Amino acid sequence: MGSIKQDIKETYLGLYETAQEKCSDFSQFLREAWPILAILLVVLLGVWWYADPPPPRHVVMATGQPGGSYDNLGKKYAAFFDKKGITLELVPTKGAEENVAHLVDRKDPVQAAFVQAGAFNPHEVTGVESLGTISYDPIWLFYRGPEIKVDDFQAIKARASFFLNSRMSVGLKGSGTYAQAMHILKANGFEEGAHFLNLSSTHSVEALQKGEIDAAFIVDAYEAPNVQKLLKDPKLHLVAFDRADAYVRLLPYMQILNVPAGAFSLTRNFPPRDIKLMASTTNLLIDDRMHPALQFLFLEAAREINGKASFFAEHGEFPSFKSTGLIQSPVALHYEKNGSPLLMLYFPFWLAELINRLVFVLLPFCAVAYPVLLTLPGYRNKRMKRKIDQLYGTLKGYEQELTENFLPEVKDEYLKRLDLLEYQALQLKVSKSMSGDYYALRASIDYVRNCLNRGAHPYQSQENDVGV
Structure with a gap:
C-alpha cells in the first residue's frame, strides 16, 4: 500500500x-x-487585414417600386441582416433596368439587387454575378369585359388582336413587367401598339378596376397585394398561356406554372379549368466584388425567407441555381454543394466570420x-x-x-x-x-x-x- x-x-x-x-x-x-x-x-x-479584410457592416441593395413585392421582400432581408448585426440599406427603383445599371456602375454603392430573369441582356452586363433565383414571378394578363374562350389557333390570334387594339398597360419602361410583356408580344410577331400605356403595377390595378383601361400585364408574386386584388375581382378575367411549352422553347428563362381548376377560388371555380401560366424568376444579383461573408449571408436570407413553401413553390425549392442567365458566384457554387459554412450554423455571424478569417x-x-x-x-x-x-x-x-x-x-x-x-x-x-x-x-x-x-x-x- x-x-x-x-x-x-x-x-x-x-x-x-x-x-x-x-x-x-x-x-x-x-x-x-x-x-x-x-x-x-x-x-x-498585415496578412489578416489586407489579404482577407473584414466584411463591411453596411450594404446597399436595390429593390423595386415602393409598395411592390420587391420592396416588401427587401424589408424582410433588411430585418434578417439586422439580426446579424449588418445594416442593409434599401434603394427603391423603377425596376430591373435601373437595378442592373446600379450594379454595372463600378462607382455606385449598390452591391445587390432583385432582378427578373429576361429583363436584361446577360451579354451586356459586366462585373455582376448571380447568387441564384429566389422566387417565381408569374406573368399575369388581366382584362375586362366578356370572357374570351379559345381552343384553336385562329381564336388565339383573334384574342391577340383584341388586346393589341385595346387600352392595355404593359408596365413602366425599364421595369420587369415591361420587359416580359415585350418578349411575349414579339414572340407572337407584334410590336408595342399605340394604345399601350406605361403604368406602374399599382396604377394599372387601379385603372383596370375603374374601367379606365381594358387590360394590364402584371409580373408579380401570387401573394402580392396587387395580384390578389385582381384575382378577387369577379369582373376581371385572366389569360391562360395555352402554348406555354412553345414559349419556354423560345424564351428559355421562362418557367411553366400549372394551376388546377378552382385553385384561385373554389367558390367561383376560378380558374374554370386547368391552366398554365408563364413565369419569370427573380435573380439575386450582386456586384462581383462583394465580400464572400456577405454573399453567404444573402444566401442564408434567401433560404430562410424564400425557401418556405408558397402557392407555386415547394419548401426548400429556393434559392435555386439553375437558369440564372449570368455567371454564378463561386460562393453560390460552394453553397449549392456544401451549404453554409459550419461556423455560421453554430455561432453569431460576427464571431463565425472572425474565426473563419483567423x-x-x-x-x-x-x-x-x-x-x-x-x-x-x-x-x-x-x-x-x-x-x-x-x-x-x-x-x-x-x-x-x-x-x-x-x-x-x-x-x-x-x-x-x-x-x-x-x-x-x-x-x-x-x-x-x-x-x-x-x-x-x-x-x-x-x-x-x-x-x-x-x-x-x-x-x-x-x-x-x-x-x-
Whole structure:
C-alpha cells in the first residue's frame, strides 16, 4: 500500500518538475526570440487585414417600386441582416433596368439587387454575378369585359388582336413587367401598339378596376397585394398561356406554372379549368466584388425567407441555381454543394466570420512560420554554444599566459580575471540540453584556478622547479 502511495507521489513530483522545466524553457525562449516573434506577429496582422479584410457592416441593395413585392421582400432581408448585426440599406427603383445599371456602375454603392430573369441582356452586363433565383414571378394578363374562350389557333390570334387594339398597360419602361410583356408580344410577331400605356403595377390595378383601361400585364408574386386584388375581382378575367411549352422553347428563362381548376377560388371555380401560366424568376444579383461573408449571408436570407413553401413553390425549392442567365458566384457554387459554412450554423455571424478569417490566415501563415519556429531552438543552442566557446577562448588565453609568462606578483590579478570569467558563465541561461557544456566550462574555470593556487609556477612540477 505504501509503495503505491510512494509511486503516485513520485509520479506527481516528476510531472510537476517536468512542467516547471518546460515553463522555464518557454519563458527563456520568449525572452530570447521575442524580436522574431514580434516580426511574425506583425506579418500575420498585415496578412489578416489586407489579404482577407473584414466584411463591411453596411450594404446597399436595390429593390423595386415602393409598395411592390420587391420592396416588401427587401424589408424582410433588411430585418434578417439586422439580426446579424449588418445594416442593409434599401434603394427603391423603377425596376430591373435601373437595378442592373446600379450594379454595372463600378462607382455606385449598390452591391445587390432583385432582378427578373429576361429583363436584361446577360451579354451586356459586366462585373455582376448571380447568387441564384429566389422566387417565381408569374406573368399575369388581366382584362375586362366578356370572357374570351379559345381552343384553336385562329381564336388565339383573334384574342391577340383584341388586346393589341385595346387600352392595355404593359408596365413602366425599364421595369420587369415591361420587359416580359415585350418578349411575349414579339414572340407572337407584334410590336408595342399605340394604345399601350406605361403604368406602374399599382396604377394599372387601379385603372383596370375603374374601367379606365381594358387590360394590364402584371409580373408579380401570387401573394402580392396587387395580384390578389385582381384575382378577387369577379369582373376581371385572366389569360391562360395555352402554348406555354412553345414559349419556354423560345424564351428559355421562362418557367411553366400549372394551376388546377378552382385553385384561385373554389367558390367561383376560378380558374374554370386547368391552366398554365408563364413565369419569370427573380435573380439575386450582386456586384462581383462583394465580400464572400456577405454573399453567404444573402444566401442564408434567401433560404430562410424564400425557401418556405408558397402557392407555386415547394419548401426548400429556393434559392435555386439553375437558369440564372449570368455567371454564378463561386460562393453560390460552394453553397449549392456544401451549404453554409459550419461556423455560421453554430455561432453569431460576427464571431463565425472572425474565426473563419483567423483560420484562413493562420493556416498558410503557420505553413511558413512553423519551420521558422522549429529552427529557433537550434538557433538558440548555437547562439549559446557560441557564447560558451567565447568564454572557453578567454580561458584558453589565460592558461596560455600562465604557461609562458607567469609572474607570481600578478597571481591575484589572474584570480580576479577567473572570478570575472566565472561570473560571466553564471549569467548564461542555458537549456537542459546545454547543461553538459555549461558545467564543463565551470569545471574548466575551477581547474585553472586550482592550478594557479598550487605554487609559484602552477604548470610545472616541483621536480622541474628544483632542477631549474
